[in-house]
Amino acid sequence: MNKERKIKEQIEVLDQHLAAAKEYVARNVNVRGAASWLHLGDWKGKSGHPLWMKNHMIPSTKRSRTEKERALERIATKAKVKRLKEQRRNNAYA
Secondary structure (H helix, E strand, C coil): CHHHHHHHHHHHHHHHHHHHHHHHHHHCCCECCCCCCCCHHHHHCCCECHHHHHHHHHHHHHHHHHHHHHHHHHHHHHHHHHHHHHHHHHHHCC
């Protein structure tokens, strides 16, 4: 369940970044990011060019969120199959 909890926390963070980015794009103001040449803060939705956010950051963050949701579904399915297999195994010997 540790993986599941980690993924849920990552989804929450992505949701916060998406909400901040949507507000930022609505303001339509270009705020200069941190002094870092990588501009990693732009991915948090606090700075960057509004068109870059609208055309690149928001869609790619949504894709990442969707991938994480699929991973959660795979984990749940795997656990369900494992429980059913264990249940059948126990019933066979009862």
